[in-house]
Amino acid sequence: MEYKLNTRGEVPALDISAMKIEEIKKMLAASEQVDEEILPVLARDSRSGVQKLYNKLINERDKGIREKERLKNILKYEDNCRSQGYRLIAGVDEAGRGPLAGPVAAGAVILPEDIEALTGVNDSKQLTAGKRKQLAEQIKEAALGWSVDLATVEEIERLNIRNASFLAMARAVDKLDVKPEILLVDGFIIPGVKIKQQAIVGGDAKSLSIAAASILAKVERDKIMEEYHALYPQYGFDKHKGYGTRQHIEAIMQYGPCPVHRRDFKPVRSYLDNRNGLFKDYY
Structure with a gap:
């Protein structure tokens, strides 16, 4: 917020007493961030509308402070790598180990040191679908490098889900x-990859790079499952994305599995083995 100097070269005290609430809203909207100088002015104004604006600004300021602290905490692994001389640090994570259908997806992301543009990046499971899509675009734009790849249903059945996840x-x-130069990987070291790695259990909530990778993987996999819904609408893939919800299991019981179902996963295998009584365990 800009203030004009008076004739003595001083910044005059801001007087909002004669301003309407809508005028104050417009004045505040013109500022890109919470102006600490306006807060005591608003606090002294007894009008209920002004007090609502004041409380909103306080909440926004405190939210911003908490987010900066969170980002600082989930950059400790990246900061530690940089202290050892590494600059190109890739976070790696997968999405889709647990579903009964569809591929497993994996993301890899190399973030720059300046990550202010990525406020809000968190474990993909903690975000709404809309927020993940929004952040995915921001991650791709900000990243020094990013990629997403898959392991197919056939590879999951042939290798098992753990090894297929490593493959992806x-x-x-x-x-x-x-x-x-180094990988930060959620959970486990990736076998066969000839790059230095650090495995971080629960890494999608502890490392910004891994969290970014988890978002890209999740968004890509959700997109694929929505495409499968167009081919096999009776299963509701657009809603549950292949996970073992009651709706999904009832659809398998009614229609049987389709080509994108993982036939070695227990509910699907139960149907194929004609042991439908096991389905009750998944309600």
Whole structure:
């Protein structure tokens, strides 16, 4: 917020007593961030509308402070890598280990040191679908390098879901245009990848790079499941994305599995083995 100096070269005290509430709203909207100088002025105004604006600004300021502190905390692994001389640090994570249908997706992201544009990036499971899509675009724009790759249903059945997840992550790393110097990986070291790695249990909530990778993987996989819904609408893939919800399991009981179902996963296998009584365990 800009203030004009008076004839003595001083900044005069802001007087909003004669301003209407809508005028004050417009004045506040013109400021890109919470102006600490306006807060005591608003606090002294007894009008209920002004007090609502004051409380809103206080909440926004405190939210911003908390978000900065959170970002500082989830950059500690990246900061530690940089203190060791690494600059190209890739976060790696997967999405889709648990569903009964569809591929497992993996993301790899190399973020710049300046990540202010990525406020709000968090474990993909903590975000709404709309927020994930919004952040995915911001991540792609800000990243030094990013990629997403898959392991198919056939590969999941052939290798098992753990090894298929490793395969998807290895593919995502290999697909990066910029070669990373070190990987921060959610959960486990990726076998066969000849780049220094650090496994972080629960990494999607502890590392910004891993959180960014989890968002890209989740958004890509959700998109694929929505495409599968167009082919097999009876299963509701657009809603549950292949996870074992009651709706999904009842659809399998009614229609049987389709080509994108993971036939080695227990509810699907139960149907194929004609042991439908096991389905009650998933309600």
